[in-house]
Amino acid sequence: MTSNVTHNCSRTKQEVVRERLLKMFTFSLTFVRQACVSCQVLQHAVWLHVCLGETQYNREKLLQGQGVDTLLxxxxxxxAEAAGQYLKDIAFTKVFVSNLQRAVQTAEIILRNNSHCSGMEMVLEPLLxxxxxxxxxxxxKEYxxxxxxxxGQSCRDYTPPGGETLDQVKLRFKKFLKALFKQMLDEHLSSGPAASSGASASGDVAQGTAAVASNTPPCCSADDGLQGVLVHTLVVSHGAYIRVAIWxxxxxxxxxxxxxxxxxxxxxxxPNTGISRFILTLSESESGPVLSAARCVFTNRKDHLENLADGE
Structure with a gap:
């Protein structure tokens, strides 16, 4: 009789841990900025977190927002090739990309170089x-x-006629995060903790949370901060947007x-193809997913550009 009681208590504790794991989810968010683009059109008129590669507009210091949509x-x-080689061993599970062609081209090159993600479908997201x-x-830019x-304003804070304010850009990013969080947690809850939480169902939830909250100095490896995290989201966006996102x-x-x-x-x-990474932990609440912990691993990393003549 005593043995049965002990067994039931143990099982109940495991169920409690499992329930807590089901309501908590940790994933990485890596931003890359697009690379530089060629000059093809002259219209009105640039992380995760990867920034885009260079365009001819970048080189000539011309502003690219949404009206100028050129190739690298x-x-x-x-x-972009260098960024792809740097990130080639990261098994990204989701890829979100700005639908401007310089971002799409950067993402395609990164995924083509990836050992795990070649041919992976990208989500083209106007919010990015x-x-x-x-x-x-x-x-x-002098204009x-x-x-x-x-x-009487700084260049960063000034909004030209017809342009977006920083608050409007931030609102777009918040909408993206809200949709991403919901999708991530819904998929996590439907698959169970073992599939994607990065923590064992028999382990202590607090350990995973503590790892996210720590401030471990980066060691300049492509997988910095990813230990114990199984779900990795790649976001390819643009310089001004990523700066607002990081803020x-x-x-x-x-x-x-x-x-x-x-x-x-x-x-x-x-910088062009600069890389930023964040580790985020979500929890379930009655009002939907909430961010319970967030850690920045690094921002604007450009180690992969060291051997290029014009890394900026």
Missing amino acids: SETGVQQ RERGFGVAEGRH LKNMANAA HLVEDLNCALPAGAKMQQVFSPC
């Missing part, structure tokens, strides 16, 4: 498009700078930063 330059293709620069698109100076994650969502990280570097402009 030769240098941009090389940058670059910030709109209105009348300044296709113009030299925007002069407009900002005339308005929201750090300032609004209280994302923990690496030990010794300087805010100036965290919020610095993302």
Whole structure:
């Protein structure tokens, strides 16, 4: 009789742990900026977290928002190839890409180089498009700078006529995160904890949470921060957009930063194909998924560009 009681108590504890695991989900979010693009059109007119590769517009310091949609330059293709080689051993489970062609091309090259994801379907997401620069698109950056100076504002904070404010860009990112969180947690709950949580059903949930909240210094490896995390999301977007996204994650969502990280570097402009990574833990609530822990592993990493003549 005593033996049965002990067995029942043990089973109940396992069920409690399983239930807690089902309601908690950790995944990585890696941003890449698009590479550089070639100059093909001159219209009105640029993380995860990967930034895009270079375009001819980047090289000529012309603004690219949403109205200018060009392909990568030769240098941009090389940058995307380098990013793909750097990330080749990361088994991404989901890939979200801005639907502008310079971002799509960057993502295609990254996935083509990946040992696990070649041929993986990408989700083209308009919410990841670059910030709109209105009348300044296709113009030299000095044009925007002069407009900002005339308005008594910094270039980053200034919104040209017809352009998007930083708050509008942030709202797009928040909508993307909300949809992503719901999709991630729904899939996790339907598959069970063993399939995607990164933690054992017999282990202690608190250990996984502590790992997410830690500030382990990066060691410049492509898999930094991914130990024990089984679900990896790749986001390919644009420089100004990723900068706003990182600001929201750090300032609004209280994302923990690496030990010794300087805010100036965290919020610095993302280089072409610069890579940023965040580890996020979601929990289930009555109102839907909530972010229970967030850790920044690194931002704007460009180690993969060291051997290229024009890494920026």
